Amino acid sequence: MSESRLTRRSAEEARAWFEQVRASAEADGPVPAGSAAARWRQMSPDAREAAAVVFDEMMKERTMTSGERLLHAACPECDRWVGQAHREDCAIAPCLLTGLARRGCREFARAEPHDCGEAVWTGDWPGHPECREFGWYVRWDQAAGWVRCGPDEPGAGPDLSRLYEQARWDVDRQRWVQRRAVLFSRAGRGRAAVEEAARTLRRWCDTAGYAVVAEHTGPGGWSAAVADLVEGRADVIAVPSVERLGHGRQVFARITEVRKAGGTIVGPGVQLAGTSLLLSATLADSPAGGTAERRRG
Numbered sequence: 001m002s003e004s005r006l007t008r009r010s011a012e013e014a015r016a017w018f019e020q021v022r023a024s025a026e027a028d029g030p031v032p033a034g035s036a037a038a039r040w041r042q043m044s045p046d047a048r049e050a051a052a053v054v055f056d057e058m059m060k061e062r063t064m065t066s067g068e069r070l071l072h073a074a075c076p077e078c079d080r081w082v083g084q085a086h087r088e089d090c091a092i093a094p095c096l097l098t099g100l101a102r103r104g105c106r107e108f109a110r111a112e113p114h115d116c117g118e119a120v121w122t123g124d125w126p127g128h129p130e131c132r133e134f135g136w137y138v139r140w141d142q143a144a145g146w147v148r149c150g151p152d153e154p155g156a157g158p159d160l161s162r163l164y165e166q167a168r169w170d171v172d173r174q175r176w177v178q179r180r181a182v183l184f185s186r187a188g189r190g191r192a193a194v195e196e197a198a199r200t201l202r203r204w205c206d207t208a209g210y211a212v213v214a215e216h217t218g219p220g221g222w223s224a225a226v227a228d229l230v231e232g233r234a235d236v237i238a239v240p241s242v243e244r245l246g247h248g249r250q251v252f253a254r255i256t257e258v259r260k261a262g263g264t265i266v267g268p269g270v271q272l273a274g275t276s277l278l279l280s281a282t283l284a285d286s287p288a289g290g291t292a293e294r295r296r297g
């Protein structure tokens with residue numbers, strides 16, 4: 001079956017046209033002979049009702065294009081049109097405060113009681129545009145279950161679980177955004193080792209869903225990284241390892257500094273557990289592959 005392709009505007013116009021025909025036919029004024037409105041007047045109430053249902057069904061099946069993308073004229077769950085508010089109990093409708101399915105706010109008491117707002121059907125599933133933008137796809141594998149994949153692999157679909165886990169809902173912009181990381185590493189022995197650690201860190205950020213916004217190394221790098229955090233250009237500071245965060249007591253001073261700035265430190269093998277500053281140094285700085293833990297207080 002070939003897919004009907006309409007632009008968003010033409011689908012809305014088709015619907016508006018149908019409403020106009022019906023309204024003018026059912027009003028008392030004159031209508032042009034032979035027009036759709038004139039035909040409508042000739043139809044029995046049963047026929048009119050059937051025609052309206054057929055039209056509705058037909059439009060529902062239509063998809064529309066916006067740029068390169070196919071849009072669905074009506075919400076698959078509650079049948080509301082593009083631009084119309086979802087029905088109260090619609091399972092697809094997102095909460096405007098949390099970005100998650102609205103139904104969950106009530107059923108799981110997800111947050112303090114709040115106003116979930118009136119989300120409208122946009123022609124696309126909530127969260128899917130962001131998954132596409134971030135390149136977060138998933139496909140089903142018989143042996144491995146759901147696995148992350150590229151957009152072009154057979155069966156690839158938007159990875160909503162990853163979106164909910166790794167992205168942040170931006171209430172002001174009413175969309176999911178990637179958390180932003182600024183990379184920091186203090187200078188180390190050997191240029192090659194430092195570069196390899198930086199590559200590993202970038203890969204780690206990619207897997208963990210962070211968008212890397214800047215990289216700072218060596219002297220002055222730390223102040224620059226903290227400034228990025230304080231001035232709102234980044235959400236976290238990512239380091240390749242605890243060793244590369246600082247030496248000795250400096251590690252704790254830097255963690256405290258970042259906490260005060262309202263941020264956090266992340267990275268492979270870096271785990272901040274509550275306020276106990278439990279750290280695990282692994283990877284590049286632990287040739288034996290073991291885990292050295294440090295604890296303060």
Ligand SMILES: [Zn+2]
Binds near residue numbers: 075087
């Ligand atoms: Zn809906």
Ligand SMILES: [Zn+2]
Binds near residue numbers: 095096097105114115
């Ligand atoms: Zn809500």
